[in-house]
Amino acid sequence: MNNTFSPPRNPNSSSLLLTDELLLDYKRCDRRAFLNRYGDPQQRDPEREFVGKLKAENQRQIQELLKQYNWTGPEAPSRDWPQRIAQTIQLMNAGVECIYRGLLSHQTPPTKTLPSLTLVGHPTLLVKQPYPSQLGEWSYIPVNVKLGKRPKTEYKVVAAFHGYLLQQIQGFCPLTPELRLRGGKRYTVDLGMWLPPMEEVLQSCGSMLQSWQEPDVFISRQRCGLCDWQTYCHGIAQQKNHLSLVPGITPSRYEALQALGIETPEELAESEMLPDAELIEGELFAQLQQQAQSISENRPLFRYPNKRLPPFPSAPIELYFDLEAEPDRQVDYLFGVLCVNHETQEEQFYRFLAERPEDEPLVWQQFLALIWRYPQAPIFHFSEYEVETVKRLTKLYRCTYFSLSSLVSRFVDIHHWIVTSTTLPVENYSLKTLAKWLGFAWRDQAVSGDQTVCLYDKWLKVGDRSLLDTIIRYNEDDCRATYHLKTWLEDFLQNSVEED
Numbered sequence: 361m362n363n364t365f366s367p368p369r370n371p372n373s374s375s376l377l378l379t380d381e382l383l384l385d386y387k388r389c390d391r392r393a394f395l396n397r398y399g400d401p402q403q404r405d406p407e408r409e410f411v412g413k414l415k416a417e418n419q420r421q422i423q424e425l426l427k428q429y430n431w432t433g434p435e436a437p438s439r440d441w442p443q444r445i446a447q448t449i450q451l452m453n454a455g456v457e458c459i460y461r462g463l464l465s466h467q468t469p470p471t472k473t474l475p476s477l478t479l480v481g482h483p484t485l486l487v488k489q490p491y492p493s494q495l496g497e498w499s500y501i502p503v504n505v506k507l508g509k510r511p512k513t514e515y516k517v518v519a520a521f522h523g524y525l526l527q528q529i530q531g532f533c534p535l536t537p538e539l540r541l542r543g544g545k546r547y548t549v550d551l552g553m554w555l556p557p558m559e560e561v562l563q564s565c566g567s568m569l570q571s572w573q574e575p576d577v578f579i580s581r582q583r584c585g586l587c588d589w590q591t592y593c594h595g596i597a598q599q600k601n602h603l604s605l606v607p608g609i610t611p612s613r614y615e616a617l618q619a620l621g622i623e624t625p626e627e628l629a630e631s632e633m634l635p636d637a638e639l640i641e642g643e644l645f646a647q648l649q650q651q652a653q654s655i656s657e658n659r660p661l662f663r664y665p666n667k668r669l670p671p672f673p674s675a676p677i678e679l680y681f682d683l684e685a686e687p688d689r690q691v692d693y694l695f696g697v698l699c700v701n702h703e704t705q706e707e708q709f710y711r712f713l714a715e716r717p718e719d720e721p722l723v724w725q726q727f728l729a730l731i732w733r734y735p736q737a738p739i740f741h742f743s744e745y746e747v748e749t750v751k752r753l754t755k756l757y758r759c760t761y762f763s764l765s766s767l768v769s770r771f772v773d774i775h776h777w778i779v780t781s782t783t784l785p786v787e788n789y790s791l792k793t794l795a796k797w798l799g800f801a802w803r804d805q806a807v808s809g810d811q812t813v814c815l816y817d818k819w820l821k822v823g824d825r826s827l828l829d830t831i832i833r834y835n836e837d838d839c840r841a842t843y844h845l846k847t848w849l850e851d852f853l854q855n856s857v858e859e860d
């Protein structure tokens with residue numbers, strides 16, 4: 361069932377439409393809310409498969425929760441808002457136990473700064489409570505089902521928005537709007553605390569929409585990662601040579617640099633002015649300058665030119681390890697290991713694949729057997745996930761025939777080595793970005809880490825082996841990319857030492 365809204369793109373001059381979805385987007389990124397309302401749909405990326413999977417999971421969460429209620433809901437089509445709003449009020453007046461996909465609306469009077477606002481919200485559920493209101497001896501609280509594990513600020517703002525709408529409709533403020541989070545966790549939102557910030561968000565979002573001023577682009581890996589406007593915004597940021605493309609520049613640091621008139625990586629690299637140390641302290645500023653220098657000169661730099669690093673680990677036989685996991689099923693289903701024998705010049709890729717999630721203990725044992733076949737070989741990997749997983753699985757499957765510390769001491773995190781020893785002309789330090797910068801190409805260019813999650817999910821549903829083949833190829837290329845990076849890093853550090 362489609363649970364989303366598609367509001368009209370053009371604002372009504374006498375009343376500005378503000379939905380809960382728009383507020384949620386605004387809280388994440390003001391530009392996103394602006395583009396969702398006024399942007400050119402042609403510039404929007406097609407929905408990623410992974411986003412579709414997240415939505416499907418959210419629907420499953422909702423269906424699970426609905427089993428607890430005797431629910432009903434408005435029957436008018438999704439786009440017929442006036443009818444759905446009227447039907448929701450009818451159901452509330454009738455005192456039904458639970459309303460699914462109800463639609464709430466309220467029109468605010470115009471103020472000095474804003475025209476009238478038409479506020480529209482669609483809480484996942486409206487649940488009846490035994491507290492009197494204008495409706496009768498009962499009232500309703502909003503319950504929102506969210507995919508996140510934590511009660512994020514934007515969830516609380518939206519819950520407060522629904523609370524506000526209910527207050528207008530039933531004449532009683534629901535005291536305890538609820539969030540149902542991933543894993544069934546229940547969280548109660550304190551309306552006393554969240555109504556004032558919600559009102560501020562409402563005002564500033566309304567002002568932005570009224571002004572038609574497109575907010576400046578600011579690329580942040582975390583918040584832009586799943587956004588539909590990513591390609592469009594990234595293109596603009598590149599055109600502008602925008603500072604947010606420099607790793608380490610956060611919105612508050614950006615503001616501090618703008619106050620000094622610094623707008624581009626080149627200006628940052630050459631600046632002799634120092635920002636307020638409370639905003640960007642000296643050592644961090646020096647690092648940001650070095651990062652900007654690396655980008656503007658397009659060359660790698662040694663991060664601490666005067667510091668001696670510990671010797672870089674290498675051995676005649678080396679292992680390069682990468683994992684694939686399916687977070688929803690909480691399974692690590694593919695252990696890929698590239699074994700590189702420098703003496704014989706041979707390379708062999710091993711993969712231990714759980715075709716069914718319940719095979720995880722089996723492939724874990726197979727993986728252990730392989731790495732103990734080469735007890736002296738360092739195990740190179742990229743990021744902390746691999747080590748954390750090895751620690752977790754060792755405890756889970758109670759391995760007693762080796763000591764965890766002896767195993768973990770063999771792991772070498774290439775990401776950690778890179779970020780503590782070098783500064784590179786890149787926008788971020790992900791494996792994909794770094795290896796691509798070195799000219800490494802994945803065989804399946806269009807596949808990404810989050811897509812492998814979808815591919816495994818699909819494999820479990822439809823049993824198409826070509827899906828597994830794609831995942832294995834991707835995993836092998838991740839291992840090879842880590843090897844590529846390690847080889848480059850070893851040379852680079854060696855040359856830096858020789859130059860000394």
Ligand code: SF4
Nearest residue numbers: 389392584587590593
């Ligand atoms: S890509 Fe980033 S900057 Fe652009 S709208 Fe999305 S979140 Fe905002």
